[in-house]
Amino acid sequence: MDLNALAQAEINYGKYLLSQDHLYKKIPENQRSELIQQAVECGESAAENLVADDLRNYCRQEKIEIEFFQEELKAENFRFVLAEFQLPRLIRINQSLLTAAEPFLLAQDFFKDQRAADILLAHELYHYLENQQQLFTIKKQLMYQTGPFKRQARLHALSEIAAMSFAQAYLELPFSPVILNIALLYPIAPEYSEQLAKQLLVID
Numbered sequence: 001m002d003l004n005a006l007a008q009a010e011i012n013y014g015k016y017l018l019s020q021d022h023l024y025k026k027i028p029e030n031q032r033s034e035l036i037q038q039a040v041e042c043g044e045s046a047a048e049n050l051v052a053d054d055l056r057n058y059c060r061q062e063k064i065e066i067e068f069f070q071e072e073l074k075a076e077n078f079r080f081v082l083a084e085f086q087l088p089r090l091i092r093i094n095q096s097l098l099t100a101a102e103p104f105l106l107a108q109d110f111f112k113d114q115r116a117a118d119i120l121l122a123h124e125l126y127h128y129l130e131n132q133q134q135l136f137t138i139k140k141q142l143m144y145q146t147g148p149f150k151r152q153a154r155l156h157a158l159s160e161i162a163a164m165s166f167a168q169a170y171l172e173l174p175f176s177p178v179i180l181n182i183a184l185l186y187p188i189a190p191e192y193s194e195q196l197a198k199q200l201l202v203i204d
């Protein structure tokens with residue numbers, strides 16, 4: 001897989017991530033682009049407003065625990081947790097995936113001077129910030145009809161879009177952080193990773 005070429009491609013990860021939301025078909029087509037843009041701007045704004053030179057120091061100040069966990073990696077179980085935020089103050093990062101992917105990442109020109117753990121940490125830190133600051137991405141953004149009933153719901157994909165935007169803006173990444181997902185999975189589940197890369201490239 002040529003991740004360097006993928007890193008230079010214009011990837012609309014917002015459209016891809018939104019399309020994965022279980023309520024995607026309920027979102028009116030004329031509202032999708034605006035919702036994506038709002039999420040992107042929310043992530044960028046959170047990065048701009050974060051007064052912290054070092055994410056780990058910030059986590060210590062906020063009493064956020066960072067846990068690196070291990071697990072057995074099997075190709076047939078490719079739906080690994082790369083990282084996750086758990087309320088109220090826990091960020092878990094998959095050390096097994098980081099270790100397995102390190103040689104592959106070091107071979108990628110676009111990834112030089114980047115630390116995969118920092119990207120995952122930044123992404124998950126956004127989820128802490130959105131809850132602490134009650135940002136747009138945790139509100140109910142969608143109203144839809146089910147039979148005679150009107151319902152309101154939160155689109156969880158918008159949180160993921162904003163978290164990607166936050167990580168990219170805060171770390172000043174020259175590529176979309178969503179590519180890291182592909183890179184971390186490739187050494188363990190190459191077929192699934194390549195399939196994901198193709199899906200990202202066809203989203204326009």
